[in-house]
Amino acid sequence: MKNLIKQYEQTFAEILGARRAFAFWKGRVALYAILKALGIGDGDEIIVPGYTCVMNVNPIKYLGAKPVYVDIEPLSFNIDTNLLREKITSNTKAIIAQHTYGYPCDMDTIINIAEKNNIPVIEDCCLAIGSKYKGKIAGTFGKAAYFSFQWNKPYTTGLGGMVITSDAELAEKIESLCAVEMYKPSRKEVAMLWAQLIIYRLLVYPETTAFAQSLFRFLTKKGAVIGSSSTSEFVPEMASDFFRTAGSVQARAGLRQLRRIGQNINHRRQMAQLYDELLVEKGWPTRQYDTSIMDPVLVRYPVRIAEKGKALAEAASAGIELGSWFECPLHPKETPLEAYDYDIGMCPKAEKASNEVVNLPLHQRVNEMTAKRTVNFITKYTFNKPDINSKARVVSGYE
Ligand SMILES: Cc1ncc(COP(=O)(O)O)c(C=O)c1O
Structure with a gap:
């Protein structure tokens, strides 16, 4: 099993062009590993877009840090870099650049602001595998990046997360953190995830997604499937076994997905x-x-x-x-x-x-x-024009 996970991590790192990769149970766990390895703790401020999933904010809160929200560009749905500068304080310890829907953030400006203030950038690539900014692949700009393989993501392993980094010191810290603090998913969870993947393959088609989604929600509440998030994850308190590695089912499914x-x-x-x-x-x-x-x-x-x-x-x-x-x-x-x-x-x-x-x-x-x-x-409904100004990135077709 260990070898299968290592193989998955190495293949992922090679494809993304990073030095190291670490596979986790979920994307949120991957973010937690990065933040913890960066030494984030009480009173630190982490910048995130105010247009994200709460599970992305949980790891910040688990570590006692404070999320600082930045509004988005209406066309790319990414952090508005004009608002980013004013949110930086002496307590800012990281900027999370989320490439929303796959649109790359304005990385030149983000990296520039981060470097001037000596703040690490973490790229949230949970919605973006393969997107490029000025010819360079998203996930390779910052100190580290993380990915999610939950069922709505660019590819799925049921649940899953990955960190990539080319920073040797950070990689070493993540490695020792994993060696000391990491839990393994139980046999029961691995078996449930495997069954979930099979159901997903059989059931999830554009015509049946709404039905499949309600079914999964129902089964999650009943404890029959694992689900993306348990009820206990809707409060900012960390479960004792939150920090979990990926299982062999995820590694096998991930390797299969990476081949295509x-x-x-x-x-x-x-x-x-x-x-x-x-x-x-x-x-x-x-x-x-x-x-x-x-x-x-x-x-x-x-x-x-x-x-x-x-x-x-x-x-x-x-x-x-x-x-x-x-x-x-x-x-x-x-x-x-x-x-x-x-x-x-x-x-x-x-x-x-x-x-x-x-x-x-x-x-x-x-x-x-x-x-x-x-x-x-x-197109039976009414198109809503976004509020944009002339400097807006991404689209010029709405005038
Ligand atoms: C942008 C974004 N980042 C991170 C996450 C967390 O990923 P996961 O559900 O694998 O923990 C999500 C949640 O789906 C997300 O939408």
Whole structure:
């Protein structure tokens, strides 16, 4: 088993062009390992976008640090670097650059601000495998990066996480942390995850996703499957066995996914381009970005609409796969925001995006026919124009 995990880590590191990789039970555990190895603790401030998943903020809180939220650019959904500078204080100990939906962050500016202030950058690549910024792959700009392989991610191993780093000192620290503090998943959990992966393969198609999702939620509540997050993870208190390594099921599934990662990335590019074309045919404006700066590989294709709630409900009964993350600045809607130091109004652009954005699938089971059905469905609703200024990155097609 050890060898299988090592093999998975080495293959992942090679593909991403990093020196080392470390596999974990989930993406959030991977972030925790980075933060802990960086020595983050009480009173430290960590910068994160106010448009993320609460599970991404948990590791910060577990270590006694404070999340500091920065609002997003309305078109790339990434940290607005114009607002980043003013959030930096003498307590800032890391910046998390989340490449949202696969759109790369403005890395030149982020790295520049970080270097001037001697703050490490951690890249959140949970939604971005293969995206490039100025020809360089996302995940190789900062001190470290982390990935997630939960079932909505660019590829899935049921649950899963990975850290990559080329910083020898950090790698050594993560290695010793893992040697001393890491738990192993139980046999029961590994068996459950294996069964979940099989159910996923049999059940999750664009037409059946809504049903599969409700089924998984129901089974998670009953304790019959592991699920992405247990109820205890919706409070900022760490479970004693949180810090867990990946199991052999994840390594085997991950190695299989990595053998076809090129195909996965090409498919995502082609389907995103098809959505661009189909939306234009329907008279909807689409994204336009400077290809000399970014080459995104999207996990899902975000679209803003006026009637989000209605569209989601109607999509579920029509067998159309529509995603709805992030539903609030710290997804999901049930998150007790005050427990995570988020006050409503802190990130107005992120809050607006949460109310408007639905995302269209790009995974391997989406084909031309499902893409057309999805676009025919979504264009029945009203396109919502984002609030942008002339300096906005990514799109120029909304004027
Ligand atoms: C952007 C982002 N980062 C990190 C995570 C945490 O990943 P995981 O669910 O594997 O812990 C998520 C959650 O899905 C996420 O959406």
